Amino acid sequence: SEQLFFENKMEAGGYRGNKKLVKKLTENADESVAWLKDHGVEFMDYIYQVYGGLHPRTRNPKLHGGQSYIKALMECAQKLPITIRTNSRVVDIIREAPLEGRVIGVEYVTPDKRNHFIKAKRAVIAASGGYSANAKLCGLFDPRLEHLGTSNLPSATGEILNDMIDLGAQTVGMDYVQCVINKPKDQSTYVPLSIFVDYFIFVNWDGERFIKEDAARDVLCNAFLAEPKEEAFSVMDSKGFDVHCKVGRVEDLLKKSIKTGIVLEANSIEELAKKMGVPVSKLCQSVEAYNRSVDDKADALGRDPKMLVHKIETGPFYAARFAMARHHTMGGVLINEDAQVIDRKGNVIPGLLAAGEVTGGIHGNNRIGGNGIADIFTFGRFAGLTATK
Ligand SMILES: Cc1cc2nc3c(=O)[nH]c(=O)nc-3n(C[C@H](O)[C@H](O)[C@H](O)COP(=O)(O)OP(=O)(O)OC[C@H]3O[C@@H](n4cnc5c(N)ncnc54)[C@H](O)[C@@H]3O)c2cc1C
Structure with missing residues (x-):
C-alpha cells in the first residue's frame, strides 16, 4: 500500500x-x-x-x-549516445552569475591536471552522493560521530554539495547522519553477520541484550554509542548462520572469517561466551530469555512479535563483533518534486537538478533500510524527465 x-x-x-x-x-x-x-x-x-x-x-x-x-x-x-567520463573530478558547477541566472555547465579535472568544461544543453544533474566519508563535516553536526569509520565510499565527501551551497542552494537536515553496524576499528574486515533480523540477538560486553534488534537505525546507533566500548556482538545459531551465508550470498567470506577468528564458532553457548570474552552465565541467561520470548511472542526489550520466530538453539553457535560507522547522510540540498534545486529564497535555481544522497528532506532523520536505492532511482528518473522538458 x-x-x-x-x-x-x-x-x-x-x-x-x-x-x-x-x-x-x-x-x-x-x-x-x-x-x-x-x-x-x-x-x-x-x-x-x-x-x-x-x-x-x-x-x-x-x-x-x-x-x-x-x-x-x-x-x-x-x-545510447551517452559519454561516461571516469577519472574526471568535477571541481565547479558554473552559474551565469554567483547567485543568479541559469546553471550552464561544469568544470572538471583529469589526472593529468588539465581542466575541462562542459556546457549543459538542458541542465546539470548533481548525483554526487552524500558526505559520510567527511568526518569533520559530519562531526560538525553530530560530534559523537567524528571518530567513527565509514561504510561509504572514500569519495563521499560532499564537495559538490558545497558547490551548490555556493550557488545559493538551500540545505535541509544536514545533522541527520545515519550510522550502521560495521567492523570495529581494530578489525580488518566487515562481516555481514547481522542482516537477517529475525535470526540474531545483539549482546554487549556484559553478555546482555541492550536493544531490540529490529529498532530503527538511529535508535540502534544511539544504543551502541551508549555502550562503554561502543561495540556489540551479534549472536545466532546454525540456522541463522546458514541464512546469512546463503540468502545473504556471503558464504565464502563468512567461512573464511571463521578461520581468521573474526567470526567466532562454538558448539555451545558456554564455549561461545568464552571465545567472545563475555560472562558465560550472562550470555546463557540472555539466550534463554530470548528463546522464552519467542515462545511467549513477547520481548522485554520490545522486539516485534513478527521478529520473534527463530530460537537460538541449534549448534554450532556463532558471534561477530560490530561497531557503528557513518553510512548515509539524510541531509543535502533542498529539491522540489521535479528534482529542481531550490535556493535560499525559495526559488528554483534554473538549470540545476539533483537526485540521490546529495539531496535532503526525503528520509527525515532516519533512512529506512532499502530506501536509498528506491530514492536514487525514483528522483533520478524525475530529474531526467525534468531535464528533457
Ligand atoms: C555499504 C553500503 C551498503 C548500502 N546498501 C544499501 C541497500 O542495500 N539498499 C539501499 O537502498 N541502500 C543502500 N545503501 C545506500 C545507497 O547505496 C545510497 O543511498 C546510494 O548509493 C546513493 O546513490 P547516489 O547515486 O546518490 O550516490 P553514490 O552512489 O555515492 O554515487 C555518487 C558518485 O558520484 C561520484 N562523485 C562525487 N563527487 C564527485 C566529483 N566531484 N566529481 C566526479 N564524481 C563525483 C562518486 O565517486 C560516486 O561514484 C548502502 C550504502 C552503503 C555505503
Whole structure:
C-alpha cells in the first residue's frame, strides 16, 4: 500500500521528512522497480525485512553489492549516445552569475591536471552522493560521530554539495547522519553477520541484550554509542548462520572469517561466551530469555512479535563483533518534486537538478533500510524527465 508506505516512512523519519517528497517517493517507488526491470535489472523472487528496514518491503537484486544496477544500466547507456567520463573530478558547477541566472555547465579535472568544461544543453544533474566519508563535516553536526569509520565510499565527501551551497542552494537536515553496524576499528574486515533480523540477538560486553534488534537505525546507533566500548556482538545459531551465508550470498567470506577468528564458532553457548570474552552465565541467561520470548511472542526489550520466530538453539553457535560507522547522510540540498534545486529564497535555481544522497528532506532523520536505492532511482528518473522538458 502506497499510503502505508508513506505513513511508515514519515514515522521512521521522525516526521522530519518533507511530505511532498516522501509522497513522491512512496507513490513512485514501485514504478522505479518496473523501470529497473525494463532496463534489464533482475531481482530475486522474495521480499524480506533488511536490518533497519522496519517492514518486509526489501528486494534483493540478483547480483551482489549493486552490480546488477551498474551492469544493466551500463549496457543501456552504451547503446545510447551517452559519454561516461571516469577519472574526471568535477571541481565547479558554473552559474551565469554567483547567485543568479541559469546553471550552464561544469568544470572538471583529469589526472593529468588539465581542466575541462562542459556546457549543459538542458541542465546539470548533481548525483554526487552524500558526505559520510567527511568526518569533520559530519562531526560538525553530530560530534559523537567524528571518530567513527565509514561504510561509504572514500569519495563521499560532499564537495559538490558545497558547490551548490555556493550557488545559493538551500540545505535541509544536514545533522541527520545515519550510522550502521560495521567492523570495529581494530578489525580488518566487515562481516555481514547481522542482516537477517529475525535470526540474531545483539549482546554487549556484559553478555546482555541492550536493544531490540529490529529498532530503527538511529535508535540502534544511539544504543551502541551508549555502550562503554561502543561495540556489540551479534549472536545466532546454525540456522541463522546458514541464512546469512546463503540468502545473504556471503558464504565464502563468512567461512573464511571463521578461520581468521573474526567470526567466532562454538558448539555451545558456554564455549561461545568464552571465545567472545563475555560472562558465560550472562550470555546463557540472555539466550534463554530470548528463546522464552519467542515462545511467549513477547520481548522485554520490545522486539516485534513478527521478529520473534527463530530460537537460538541449534549448534554450532556463532558471534561477530560490530561497531557503528557513518553510512548515509539524510541531509543535502533542498529539491522540489521535479528534482529542481531550490535556493535560499525559495526559488528554483534554473538549470540545476539533483537526485540521490546529495539531496535532503526525503528520509527525515532516519533512512529506512532499502530506501536509498528506491530514492536514487525514483528522483533520478524525475530529474531526467525534468531535464528533457
Ligand atoms: C555499504 C553500503 C551498503 C548500502 N546498501 C544499501 C541497500 O542495500 N539498499 C539501499 O537502498 N541502500 C543502500 N545503501 C545506500 C545507497 O547505496 C545510497 O543511498 C546510494 O548509493 C546513493 O546513490 P547516489 O547515486 O546518490 O550516490 P553514490 O552512489 O555515492 O554515487 C555518487 C558518485 O558520484 C561520484 N562523485 C562525487 N563527487 C564527485 C566529483 N566531484 N566529481 C566526479 N564524481 C563525483 C562518486 O565517486 C560516486 O561514484 C548502502 C550504502 C552503503 C555505503
